[in-house]
Amino acid sequence: MGMRKVAVVGAGMTKFMRRAQETGRELAFQATKMALDSCEMTLDDIDSVALGTAPDAFDGLHMKGEYLSDGAGAWNKPYMRCYVGGGTGVFAAIQGWYHVASGLFDTCLVVCEEKMSSCKPHPQGAFLTIFDHTTERALKPNLVWIFALEMNRYMTVHGLEKKDIARVAVKNKRNALDHPCAQLAADITVEDVLNSEVLAWPVQRLDISPTSDGAAAMVFAAEHVAKRVTDKPVWVKGVGWSLDTAYWTNRDLYYPKYVESAARMAYDMAGIKEPRKEIHVVEPYDPFDYKELHHLEGLLLCEKGEAPRLTADGVTARDGDMPVCPSGGLLGVGNPIAASGIMKLNEIFWQLRGEAGKRQVPGQPRTGLAQSWGDLMQVGCVVVLGI
């Protein structure tokens, strides 16, 4: 039974900044306006709006989806918000896809916004409340613990050293030098990473992406609209998502099974049998450098424990055999949580259309993948795009 074909026809985003003057609504407006302008559409052409934004705690608002709705273009329109923690960005695209693929709408505007800077004393503090209120919060855990615990497990099981991982931070921050919206683009070395402040060993300062304000948006359209609006529609080939158990202390963190599960679902839908060969450009979620490696393995793009070697061999460089995070990723461009997922999808969109300017990967890629991750090291969301 054929599913309705859905394409991405437009994309836009704001700069990613540590602190923006703009309110969350204004950021959402800027991104959506740019996305609509990019395909010469107006709000009148938009049948529905899907918004993704991660913890309400950052913006200091309960039901922040409601507050952001008009900035997202949802005035007098069907509007829905999705939320899977850090996975929200790529998931919002999946939500946009099912709006149009359902046949109820011909177009859907997908917007993701995050304004982390509103949260005092530091946005990181909001993450205290993601831990179990009865069994964990009394220990006053902080967000970085999670990454450190997972990173340590990954390194221990595979016998890795920090330098094997630091290469990812170097690659991505350098790639980000060519991204006009980048917050933390820099030309650094592996030594710089290894010498940076230890926050929660094995996590050091340069292993981490920053907290950011920003928004990004995409326009999804059914086939007949897509063909009218652009001569280069980028099709949604496959989507997948999977959420693992909340009992994260009852599972081995060295391998993201939920990313594999999501990837298989997406590859199945896309008819992809050999992902390493059939996917030409990859944007996995990289809030920390080791995550890019962890996720590449979960995406079945290399064997378990192999991803560091691929990086060292230059396979994942922009001009390598399988470019990974040509955008500069979260490490280089910034991490306004939900918006960063759409930033990655925007990158795949531009790469496949040959519009990525200085970041363009050679070889005319035809199929790309973006993946996001979140919750308590729990959720994987994958979208495969193709032309």
Add this chain to the structure above:
Amino acid sequence: MRTVAIVGIGYSGFRSMTPDISYKELMYEAAAKAYDDAGVDPQRDIESFVSVAEDFNEGTSIFDEYVPDQLGAPLKPVHTIPGDGIHGLIAAHMQVLTGAMDIVMVEAHSKASNILTPTDVVNFAVEPIYNRPLGANPVFIAGMEMNRYLHCTGTSEEQCAQVVVKNRGNGFLNPSAAYGARLSLDTVLDSETISYPLKKLEISSRADGAIVMVLASGDAAETLTNVPIWIRGVGWCNETPSLETRDWEGATYARKSAEMAYRTAGIRNPWREIDFAEVDDTYAYKELQHMEALGLCRDGEAGYLVEEGATELDGDFPINPSGGSLGLGHLLDAAGLGRVLEVALQLRGESGERQLEDVASGLAFSWRGIPTTSGAAVVLSV
């Protein structure tokens, strides 16, 4: 287009407090009943899980994390919709319509009793730069809207109070209702004015509970149950979050939600083609305002209809046979699913003493509460 039906229902509650069980156990109870009702196993049969929750109603950021286990869904496609229960149902519905999945479930719950500072939580949703600094109890938004509604439509305070008498009376016949009561009109009218002209007894009290529904596509639905409850039409709409520019009279979000739901259901004359409705009554006047906005009657007519008994259980067009939020208890983000629950139970003939006769189709409509203008509608039929 594919057809989608509700094939399994489970719920737990509804009570003013549930101190003996955690939210996980509440969800588990409802899910176990729903899966049993549908005859499905979560790991083997259900292909996607939609949960409905708002962080600040739970007291946990990224509440989505804590959802899969008690629904039997680890390592399955699960996501959370911070919205109303009906938004969740619609998200599940859309996923089945894509053809990518055949069996999807939706869950919503309320542990309102665990929120110790409820007014502060609601206030936290009020616009932080223009509105919140005024320091008013956010219920003023409902008071102001009620005032405008009465002024524009000529509806009387007595007519609003009658909604409370009806709904809490219906709740009295509903074993699941937390606040069933036989009240007199005077008792309601004499209750304390909270935000003129809104009175204490016109504001629904909160309750704890959980509701789970299993949806399936046409062929699968027919094999799973003898009484599939078909989703005929859906519609939802956000007007504006801004207090300054919104429509204070007519609940535009309700009108547009209904328009889309009727259009997708092929309904021209809802009063004739639908047999009854469950309509948000978070505040008593809302039931009347929503009736008009949903096109069930003309502007200003709803008050007369309730006064005449047209919307009672034995009336021409029963509204809120469950007791609504006033009678059941307001279930926070699950309130919308509470509306759908009753419509589905009535259509299945499982509504006990409140059972309506010869009903074949019903409308469920919910609103997300102050300070939003967000609503969602669904038309169901046998």
Add this chain to the structure above:
Amino acid sequence: MSANIKSFPGTPLSQADFDAGKVLTTYWKPKLEYGWDAGVAISRYLEELKNGRIIGVKCRSCRRVVVPPRVVCEWCWEPMDEWVYLEDTGTVNTFSICYIRWDASRAKEPQIPAVIYIDGASDAGFLHLLDEVKPEDVKVGMKVQAVWKPAEEREGSITDIRYFRPL
């Protein structure tokens, strides 16, 4: 980028802008208080912690023993109602040496959070802290033992265990 787009919207501000009072800001400190019902499974867990014991549950179907306890096995969808007392020793599955606090401020003395698989459970455990050990001596696979608060100080909380130390 669209290599056509020359500039991207967004106005970055610096901390200096804020400190100099150049940015109009509205502050709000919300009062958000919750009293969560622990429920059947966790109430027992907390009671036992107060008694100085760690308790888990076993699944009727897969026979897995887990902690923290829960009423249903998330994989089998079967009740987990067989209570099993566990040891208060375990193995470090992973750990970190943490110099920052929850609000991102820096700490001189590090905390050592760890996931500890509890003896008696089936590769399951919980988050806690390690102490009485030098950071450089902590290893994955290390055997550790719970150090409890004295009985009169225990309240029925995960903090009734002060920390775990090497065996």
